[in-house]
Amino acid sequence: MQNFLNLCKSSIGEENVLLNAEQQAPYLQDWRQRATGKALAVLRPATPEQVAQLVKHCAKYQVPIVPQGGNTGLVLGSIPDQSGKAVVLSLQRLNQVRAIDLANSTMTVDAGCLLAQIQNTADEQNLLFPLSLASEGSCTIGGNLSTNAGGTAVLRYGNMRDLCLGLEVITAQGEIWHGLRGLRKDNTGYDLRDLLIGAEGTLGIITGAVLKLYPKPISYGTAFIRLNSIQAAVSLLTLAKQHCHTSICGFEVINQLSLQLVHKHFPQFQKIFTEESPVYVLLELSGSDTEQSTYQQLEQLIASALEAQIIEDAVIANSLTQAKNCWALRESISAAQAKEGKNIKHDISLPISVIADFVAETNLALQQAFPGCRMVTFGHLGDGNLHYNVSPACNADHEQFLSHQNQINRIVHDKTHEYGGSISAEHGIGSLKKDELQRYKSTVELTMMRSIKRALDPQNIMNPGKII
Template sequence: MNNDAFLAACRDAIGDSHVLTSDADKAGYLTDQRQRYTGQATAVVKPASTEEVAQLVQLCNQFRIPIVPQGGNTGLVLGSVPDQSGQAIVLSLKRLNHIRAVDPVNHTITAEAGCILQQIQDAATTANRLFPLSLAAEGSCTIGGNLSTNAGGTAVLRYGNSRELCLGLEVVTAQGDIMHGLRGLRKDNTGYDLRDLYIGAEGTLGIITAAVLKLFPRPTVQLTALAALQSPAAALRLLTLAQERCGATLTGFELMSDLCLQLVGKHFPQLPFPFAQRHPHYVLLELSDSEPAPHASALLEALMSEALEQDICQDAVLASSGTQSRALWQLRESISSAQAKEGKNIKHDISLPISRIAEFIADTDALLQQHFPACRNVTFGHLGDGNLHYNVSPPEGVDAERFIGQQAAINLLVHDNVNRMNGSISAEHGLGALKREEILRYKSPVEIALMKTIKQALDPLNLMNPGKVI
């Protein structure tokens, strides 16, 4: 058995035009989103149905070909690209892009794995419902990838991660069988939760091909405010106050350092800075409510007035229209793009107990300045659920490549401090290949052994996204 026979069988299964073997055709599937790594693959295969996925997995079992499942390829930890051996295939799920059903009464939507996140949001809107998962990459990431990495986003505070938004899965197992689990049930107490094994597994246990997802009533009003603060500690005080005063209407709570908005202003000058003077930190918060608009407006105005009176924040801007609200959110959503335009940087996707975030930022900022003087901390993230994007950029005028050469030392310093405060080195991006070895330093031997046992039981041939996670 050889690659020629394998590729011929793949063409018989899904059609010649959907088996890509030329370097030009494969190129767009082999490089990671940050353009820092390019792998190699025997082929890129593009099935159009769950049954075709199952056929391809069966062929890979027969020929012992590793499989790298891929959705939108927007990940940041090298989880959706192959290694450089050239032995694997990339199995793109982009052609599995149909909304199979919308059930407004059950508040569910059934979507195939290759559906773009925004496509699902729009289908929910058409049914007068809300699908609340929201990410900067929502115009290009796929729901299969979101589930495989247990993606978070800006509304986790109220609605939870992808895991909390999923009720059922259809999965092609590592042997090429189909697990039919598309049940839109809130209660199903019939043994092990197989669904949860595949969510967050990054394609290492099987391939998610479709999902039943939760929908919610559409809020009648969404209100946004941007608060200026002296410190992350003040941001935590504002979070506590907002939760006490606003309860479940608090949907988003995003922390941004001033450097974040300086970079946005530098690279996107068309986005106006909303304050007369600069402040060390900012919080973007959003309320959404099913009550008439005056109810949420009164809540937000009372909250910000109290925060100003208590000297929690120094200034605040309340959006008075949808246009102004979108402009404030655009500041937040442009941070990653501004960083990319500024040059290479070292990213950390971490989570911490919310109560320790201010301590972590102060301690780790000081440690980095001690060991890597003048480095720039681009700190932002989802403060309401404890997830920080704690990124480190080179000092101004320092060669980026030379600075990136210190990545291992910087990662060690940051991640050791995360671990000391009972945090996680990956909050919502996953482990992929990038953090596969590093996680061994922080997970207990018992946890690692259990993960290996599950992997061996479900994928004994180690064909499903090998070299990722574990």
């Protein structure tokens, strides 16, 4: 492998070929610090041409490649296995905004740009890039594209497939696909863009993208709402769609335990309600009207929901600071659960109409199998995406609880499948859910996916062992 490493050094400079364990360490451990891989080297190219050259070297020597952005994934998709044969190809040095086309409402960026950087650049132009995630300060747009990320604004703007017009991709043969077209209509054959988005680096390496920008909303209206059940939250969503139409940009459901954990581990957050409820909804409207108009629209919705006895109580944020506090509560749930101890995460999607029944039946099944376990249920109810996480009972042995992960996954995923849902809504498959995918995808689907993989990556060097 020395000849291979020498070629890599000549392509990107010796200082960007990381070989010792201390240099490699940040690239080899997953975000949740539960798995650590091994790598032949960590490669840090700075241009798409350098990425292409490195891929050619890898193809020649049959060296597996693990593309990596911010390494914030939750399904072990961006770290190598234990063999030490693969290289990690970090895109972090490809971090430039290439162009902004105001007339076309697009921004062309490198894949290594941080999501927050893109949001801020759009904001400077009085425009909006609407993808919003808790990890936006550390995740990269290439990773967002590779997992078809969703976030809190999918209900209005869609996920990454909806927010991207064109891609630049390095193929498994080291060729550059120059697909950076800012077209909203392009009906010239197979949609390679949509195929590469969500492929988790198994079909090619995304190095650039053309992203959609939107007019920046003039006004926002934010409310935190108490409800007696998830079914009531679904009814509120239906009512909100009738009253507010396209003004809804966020509709998050939060169960009681989720909020309790936030207040337990982050006591600096002031409680919004004096009384507790089984379920809460964080609702946000945005529009091009005045703040007063949006506020009135939200008030009218709340009044209708109270009159229909759908909700118990609601607090409407009277300032940007209050609205940010509401969202900070929501975004702190995962961190609070982590402080509480080990947990088993599920990122699932379901038809909105069955979510209440799914939660009731799955909660019961888990309690019967693991008495005292605690459900931390929250997520993007507006688009049917739940983060359905399971924590051990109070004072339980957390490591022993984690040993039951396969059994817990089986209960949750079987029930998800029974209700016509998906075992991965926005986190991807990676290697963590690869075996689960084989269980729930049909033979026809798996055969088609494997055929695509063989056609585009015949040597199986692009993120092998992930997805299929």
